[in-house]
Amino acid sequence: MIEKTVRVCVPGTSANCGPGFDTLGVACTIYNELELTLLADEHLEIAVTGEGAGNIPGDARNIVWRSIRMLLRRAHVEEQYRGACIRMKNGIPLSRGLGSSAAAIVAGLKAANLILDNRFSRRELLQMATDLEGHPDNVAPAIFGGFTISVLHEGHPECFSFLPKLPLRLVVAVPSFPLSTRAARNVLPAEVPLKDAVFNVSRAALLVAALSKGNVHFLQHAFEDALHQPYRAKLIPGMYEVFQAAKEAGALGVSMSGAGPCLIAFTLEHAEEIGDAMVQTFGRYDVEARALMLKVDDRGVRIKK
Amino acid sequence: MIEKTVRVCVPGTSANCGPGFDTLGVACTIYNELELTLLADEHLEIAVTGEGAGNIPGDARNIVWRSIRMLLRRAHVEEQYRGACIRMKNGIPLSRGLGSSAAAIVAGLKAANLILDNRFSRRELLQMATDLEGHPDNVAPAIFGGFTISVLHEGHPECFSFLPKLPLRLVVAVPSFPLSTRAARNVLPAEVPLKDAVFNVSRAALLVAALSKGNVHFLQHAFEDALHQPYRAKLIPGMYEVFQAAKEAGALGVSMSGAGPCLIAFTLEHAEEIGDAMVQTFGRYDVEARALMLKVDDRGVRIKK
Numbered sequence: 001m002i003e004k005t006v007r008v009c010v011p012g013t014s015a016n017c018g019p020g021f022d023t024l025g026v027a028c029t030i031y032n033e034l035e036l037t038l039l040a041d042e043h044l045e046i047a048v049t050g051e052g053a054g055n056i057p058g059d060a061r062n063i064v065w066r067s068i069r070m071l072l073r074r075a076h077v078e079e080q081y082r083g084a085c086i087r088m089k090n091g092i093p094l095s096r097g098l099g100s101s102a103a104a105i106v107a108g109l110k111a112a113n114l115i116l117d118n119r120f121s122r123r124e125l126l127q128m129a130t131d132l133e134g135h136p137d138n139v140a141p142a143i144f145g146g147f148t149i150s151v152l153h154e155g156h157p158e159c160f161s162f163l164p165k166l167p168l169r170l171v172v173a174v175p176s177f178p179l180s181t182r183a184a185r186n187v188l189p190a191e192v193p194l195k196d197a198v199f200n201v202s203r204a205a206l207l208v209a210a211l212s213k214g215n216v217h218f219l220q221h222a223f224e225d226a227l228h229q230p231y232r233a234k235l236i237p238g239m240y241e242v243f244q245a246a247k248e249a250g251a252l253g254v255s256m257s258g259a260g261p262c263l264i265a266f267t268l269e270h271a272e273e274i275g276d277a278m279v280q281t282f283g284r285y286d287v288e289a290r291a292l293m294l295k296v297d298d299r300g301v302r303i304k305k
Numbered sequence: 306m307i308e309k310t311v312r313v314c315v316p317g318t319s320a321n322c323g324p325g326f327d328t329l330g331v332a333c334t335i336y337n338e339l340e341l342t343l344l345a346d347e348h349l350e351i352a353v354t355g356e357g358a359g360n361i362p363g364d365a366r367n368i369v370w371r372s373i374r375m376l377l378r379r380a381h382v383e384e385q386y387r388g389a390c391i392r393m394k395n396g397i398p399l400s401r402g403l404g405s406s407a408a409a410i411v412a413g414l415k416a417a418n419l420i421l422d423n424r425f426s427r428r429e430l431l432q433m434a435t436d437l438e439g440h441p442d443n444v445a446p447a448i449f450g451g452f453t454i455s456v457l458h459e460g461h462p463e464c465f466s467f468l469p470k471l472p473l474r475l476v477v478a479v480p481s482f483p484l485s486t487r488a489a490r491n492v493l494p495a496e497v498p499l500k501d502a503v504f505n506v507s508r509a510a511l512l513v514a515a516l517s518k519g520n521v522h523f524l525q526h527a528f529e530d531a532l533h534q535p536y537r538a539k540l541i542p543g544m545y546e547v548f549q550a551a552k553e554a555g556a557l558g559v560s561m562s563g564a565g566p567c568l569i570a571f572t573l574e575h576a577e578e579i580g581d582a583m584v585q586t587f588g589r590y591d592v593e594a595r596a597l598m599l600k601v602d603d604r605g606v607r608i609k610k
Contacts, residue, residue: 019506020506020507020510021502021503021506022503022506022507023503023506023507023510024510149507149510149511149514150507151507151508151511151526151527152507153526158511158523158526160511160514160515160520160523162514162518188499189499190498190499191496191497191498191499192496192497192498192499192502193495193496193497194493194494194495194496194497194532196502197326197497197501197502197505197506197532198326198327198328198532200502200506201324201325201326201327201328201502201505201506201509201532202325202327202328202454202455202456202457203456204506204509204510205325205328205329205454205509205510205512205513206454206456206463206465207510208510208513208514208517209454209465209467209513209517210465212513212514212517212518213467213517215465218463218465221456221458221463222456227499227502227503227506
């Protein structure tokens with residue numbers, strides 16, 4: 001058996017995107033890179049540089065390795081490849097709501113699939129990634145790029161991917177504290193007012209229509225949410241004030257990125273001013289933060305030349 | 306003052322469209338016609354032929370006349386025009402969930418606006434029609450045509466209208482019994498499971514994307530609803546069985562039309578077979594019904610030449 005090394009590049013992702021709770025996602029121009037060599041021997045070597053380097057397990061618990069193992073098992077070749085050399089160069093902040101775990105999963109699956117000459121389709125990768133992550137919200141845009149709409153139908157994810165017909169900028173304020181998705185999920189109620197459900201249904205529909213048709217006017221009211229942000233606001237000091245500051249600086253809309261703590265502003269212009277306003281407002285609530293100026297990634301996970 | 310007569314034609318509409326509860330609407334190729342002459346004298350003459358001819362008030366309670374009066378008041382000309390001659394030729398069944406009251410309102414507003422040389426924009430007509438009807442779900446597609454997404458923002462309706470990129474056929478099964486929207490609203494709960502809200506958010510987003518991009522594959526799961534149909538099913542004998550029969554006959558999706566009792570199937574082909582299957586299945590539940598074969602109206606209310 002000849003050793004084969006592949007390199008992939010996977011985007012960070014932001015889930016929910018305002019009204020699209022557990023539905024919408026968008027791939028952003030911030031990346032993790034993975035170099036993978038599969039080994040015949042039971043030898044595992046994991047090296048991480050960049051974001052979260054000190055906090056990522058370097059043994060069999062590593063999520064990249066677990067994703068690779070799942071794909072190898074599904075392909076019935078887990079006995080041929082019992083070890084790996086994994087090198088990660090991470091640009092996506094950990095546990096901030098930018099899909100770092102989804103990126104790790106998708107990078108692992110894509111790299112292993114490349115070594116197996118693309119045995120599995122992207123839809124099959126989506127199913128495996130959803131099984132690993134528990135939901136498709138971040139893995140879908142990490143795989144397909146652009147904005148994605150994910151629907152679970154009898155446990156199987158369906159994902160529609162589309163590019164906005166607008167030169168959308170994504171301004172992400174990244175607080176210095178992490179927030180676990182589990183903690184953020186525990187504050188949600190089991191039931192919600194029917195009128196809040198209608199609020200989100202109408203705005204999610206409007207958001208998808210306005211993005212895919214490129215209509216700025218309708219984006220102004222299309223990023224609002226009533227289903228999860230009101231419950232999670234208490235976990236992020238100054239959240240609504242940061243929203244307000246971003247809008248006053250010119251943002252079309254602002255929302256939590258996934259379950260937070262990152263907040264993401266959607267805009268066509270004034271990105272720098274919006275980022276400054278968000279960071280400064282966080283500062284007034286004693287939250288140290290930095291701003292990332294991103295765009296929509298239009299390709300999803302890819303081979304790194 | 307010279308008497309002026311105008312004629313308008315207004316489409317019937319179907320609200321909700323599956324997951325788009327209180328949000329989506331579609332204009333259908335079934336019409337009411339209105340001929341209006343405004344009179345200086347306080348004289349009101351109303352003649353109705355066609356659907357509901359015996360059940361429509363021919364005095365000042367008439368909704369067409371009340372809509373005309375509202376527009377005249379807003380234009381500050383209600384003293385110039387104190388009477389009218391109104392002739393209606395109705396093709397839209399009454400109280401069946403095909404937007405007959407929205408059609409009456411929109412026809413009245415449009416006709417009066419024409420006589421006033423289009424003093425008000427379509428957005429202003431939408432606001433007036435929403436004030437009269439109480440919600441924008443049916444008046445929006447009656448005004449703009451196509452599919453519409455309506456959002457209420459601080460009491461003001463915003464409406465995004467788009468045409469599906471597919472030759473969609475609408476098969477409507479019309480039961481012989483009427484159902485009041487109020488009765489259908491009274492069976493709805495004040496709170497719903499969060500997971501049901503997510504169910505509809507995801508499918509409404511998918512439906513809008515699949516229609517506007519013309520993607521048949523994703524329409525298959527895009528017409529399902531968890532927010533209102535489960536509660537209203539008991540008001541329509543055999544509803545889920547009619548859904549099933551329509552899908553087996555080839556429909557992409559089926560839903561209640563508005564608050565019912567009409568059921569509407571969305572399809573690209575086999576419209577006749579789908580209509581037959583729906584009517585026959587209703588028959589097994591002792592519901593007499595007929596089928597209408599419609600398309601999407603792409604213009605909304607218009608001058609009738």
